[in-house]
């Protein structure tokens with residue numbers, strides 16, 4: 001790939017981010033190349049990764065999330081289970097009705 005093409009790709013990514021900012025979008029843009037920085041948007045404003053995790057409600061979509069936890073029994077599951085019911089059979093009672101977060 002030529003350097004020009006790399007620059008075009010970076011410019012496309014920047015335009016995508018700028019238009020998301022204008023739209024007041026919430027989301028994140030991971031770098032396509034190692035010289036780029038990840039960008040985290042909250043209602044169109046650039047925020048740190050930490051603010052994004054705490055306030056966006058989308059932190060479970062980040063690729064480096066390792067696990068989600070049941071609100072009741074503490075069981076860990078893959079992030080795909082986020083906000084789903086746990087349903088773990090409990091000794092001597094009904095299934096756990098916690099949700100993963």
Ligand SMILES: [Zn+2]
Nearest residue numbers: 070073086096
């Ligand atoms: Zn549970």
